[in-house]
Amino acid sequence: MIDRPLVQPQEARLPVPAGVGRGLVLASVFVCAACGLVYELELVALASYLTGDSVTQASVVLSVMVFAMGIGSLLAKRLRCRAATGFAAVEAMLALVGGGSAIALYAGFAWLGGARIALIGFSLVIGALIGAEMPLLMTLIQRIRHQDAGGAVADLFAADYVGALVGGLTFPFLLLPFFGQLTGALLTGVVNATAGGVVVLWLFRGDMTTRTRWVLFTVNGVVVLLLAVGSVFVPSFERAARHAVYGHEVRVAVRSGAQEAVLTGDPDPRAYLRGGQPLRFFLDGRLRACSADGDRYPASLTGPAMSGGPHDRVLILGGADGQALREVLAHTGVREVTVLEHDAAAVELARTDPGLRRLNRDAYRDPRVRVETGGDAFDWLRRRTRETGAAPYDVVVSDLPDPAAQEFAKLYSQEFYGLVDRVLARDGRFAVHAGPAAARPRTYWTVEATLRRAGLDTSPYVVRSPRDWGFVLASRGGTGGPSLTGSQGGSPGGGQRGGQGGGQELTSLSGTGSADVPGAAEAPGAQDASGIHQGVGQALGGLTRHQLRVAGLRAERDRMTGLPPSTLTHPRY
Template sequence: MRRLSRTAVLATVFVVAACGLVYELALVALGSYLIGDTVGQASIVLGVMVFAMGVGAFAVKPLQKHAAGAFAAVEIVLALLGGLSVLTLYAAFAWLDLYVPALIAVAFVLGLLIGAEIPLLMVLLQKIRKQDAGEAVSDLFAADYVGALLGGLVFPFLLLPVFGLIQGALVVGALNALCGLALVLGLFRTELGRRSRWVLTASATAVFALLGFVYTVSDNFETTAQQQLYRDPIVHSQRTKYQDIVITKSVSLSGAADVRLFLNGDLQFSSVDEYRYHEALVHPAMSGPHGRVLVLGGGDGLALREVLKYPGVRAATLVELDPAVIALAKAEPLIRDLNGQSFNDPRVTVVNTDAFTWLRDAPRGFDVVIADLPDPDSTATAKLYSTEFYGLIKQVLAPGGRLVVQSGSPYFAPKSFWCIDATVRAAGLVTTQYHAEVPSFGDWGFVLAGAGEAPGLRLAADAPPRRYLDAETLSAASVFPADRRRLPMEPSTLTHPRIIDLVRAEWKNY
């Protein structure tokens, strides 16, 4: 009987450890979705929670004489706060603009409660059978660490795909309360008075009911909160394992439909003026040989649309990390009509993988490489604006080949713009800088690069008709005002991603 009881306590340690790690990972994941700073969010969450766990382990000492009731109470409160943590932080971000203070508060309280678990479970374990302290600690921490492994695996491979962040946290909260109550009422019932048992059972029932109710309305809550973050009505929303995809639609002042695509809250295009951006991005790079074209990013198919207008293009390869973006660009009429069903062209090959990884073993001989990648505001995207990344691109360029990089705005983010230019040059390429007026973004900049001589800004002899970019506009695009000319910036590398800090500093008020 003692062996079964000890097994039950250790199994409880296993489960609550898994739940605790899931809460940590959920807070980090939410921050990466909303803020984009995965390293920063992880540092805040883990640092605050580990500190709070130490405080909790110390603060629970007076309650060890009532270990059974205290443990059940801790699990019920942890289930409530942990289960509602993601929803609470999402609301703080959407309506109150208090995300970081709320994150610190939630991480501290959850860490405090998690830290109280092990000392109380140690006392309960010793109540079953006295044993050497070192042996008991070994048993408890073995179960704790293995449980953490389970939580680390369950979170990305089960909870996120099946339930999502909000509902996944609610499910884990319910499991937390159930596990704690079952242990105490099953093995240590006699240590609790009738009133204590009634209070704990009633409290747990109330928590289960509240979590269940929130679960049923969480989809509506998420839709309402998400809409709060966007000016126009949302017509499509999808969360993948890589990012949050949102499409909005409204009517512009001209009366035309304004369809906008957002990835993790960052605007990718507006249908009203996307042609300006994509013509400026693609056509200057196509002025030389363009038989084989590589597009990095650009999963919406709009840059690909411009590429395929050239009859001389024999093959176009597009590398996009998230297959959901490609599927949306193929199936969603609002985007499919914009990209001209470019993915149906037989010349197109789509590769769903990380661009950096793919380039390491990529085929050589591309005449044009178009880097239409997300802005470098996180560690995940900063590597795509590094010297190492552009060095890999240089290897796949054919002799006389050209690279073009979307580089942010030289007007409101000049340091970021010139850092990207310096990074491309550090990879051994020669650059030409230009910019274009895209009302949805403001004045937007591009870096055109090649080996040997600085590539000239011109249009190809077989350039197709365009709505915005003509020879006169292109000539003016290379002219920068005196206060926006080259800045002496250091390149961004994998080990020193300077571009992240520059982007965050310059774009925070954009």
């Protein structure tokens, strides 16, 4: 059976010359392509922020959307006989669904406890609507002036791909920094609905009845109005959603781009002792500091490294809250501390908020501190290794979210640890927060294995009160690295250079640098100059020689062996 040839579409009656009309259609392709890519990037970014695991979220969103685009293209075949009306309806639906997707996902996460199902649903619908655009636009451009299919497709795809480029660049450099994710998505929807509606209702108005034109005009107007009104209420919505996520004691919320720093609880870090809410600091939804933990976490992270040898020059990676910096500065002999933190807004909050200032004891105002913000730690270290005459660091402290947050996985890679090794002094130490050892043992021991493969001697230790914290103390291989258990430096199955040197036993770890500061172990109830409850800090934050030894033995008891290291090309987290 031979298919009948398609009837050539009749040329449309346009209010402008055919060349101008063709240019307007291609311009609408450009705008709609830019908006479509922004919707995709919004879904990926917000899903990664809300649920973590950015690789999985990007894979799910993009694969589902591409699949749905194919379905949308097939369904659009039925609309080609009324291409102008169909295109206007598709763009109105796409603007409403795509523009409101970010708010809907955030609402689902805040009030329903999850957004995975909604993420897949929005990916399907948005993908199908994007896929329906091209067949309809192909029909419209052929109605202006018939040409061979290959030439028309080339023109459409050229406008589509250039629009996608503009949308991809607009999202991180314009929408996120100036409008944020929610408002940025809503404004994109307004642009999308306007571009689709204007082209159809003006350029192809001769293809529609008066009633159809008024229906489409009303629909597009309602969509634009809903999106515009939604953008006005975004601040109120964000406040309500934060209260749903963090509780009703949210005190400060600062957003910079796609990142958000939130403070909850009483501004007095000691309020929990009187039954109040403890001060909590969240960065991108992850708890980074809690006053009820006392000094336990920062003291456990920094104490062994600071007490194991010279510590004139110190580099801190992360640690925006300033607690690790506070502990480092409490040790005598510290001459210079560099804090390398990506989020400048979080550092500014820790520098200026009264509650965080009391928690970190105004550490950022110390003249010995130099803060580097806004950059990537990997690139910063790489530049540092190329500088001639740059003095090495005696201690490097990695106070980063654990590698389960995949955006930080490269800062737990063998390549990254190799860069750290190159900026360490010959007898330098490297303290790493490696995540919860009991909840995610494979992740924790992969960090340790990666450090060894990078040529560092390692001493893992685990602190489980009041919460589960896993740390690894590393030193340059073959230099007699410190041992937490009193045994020789290094660890079983050491890396290329690891485990070759005799270690010196660390004797103490204190939350306020008691190894260096006489009289640091004050009686409960004593206060420092900032009014922080020193006694509680000592009770929770200081590890005695015996406790530190137990922390090391606890880690060795649960050791996982045979784990491959994590690299940039083969991440293991």
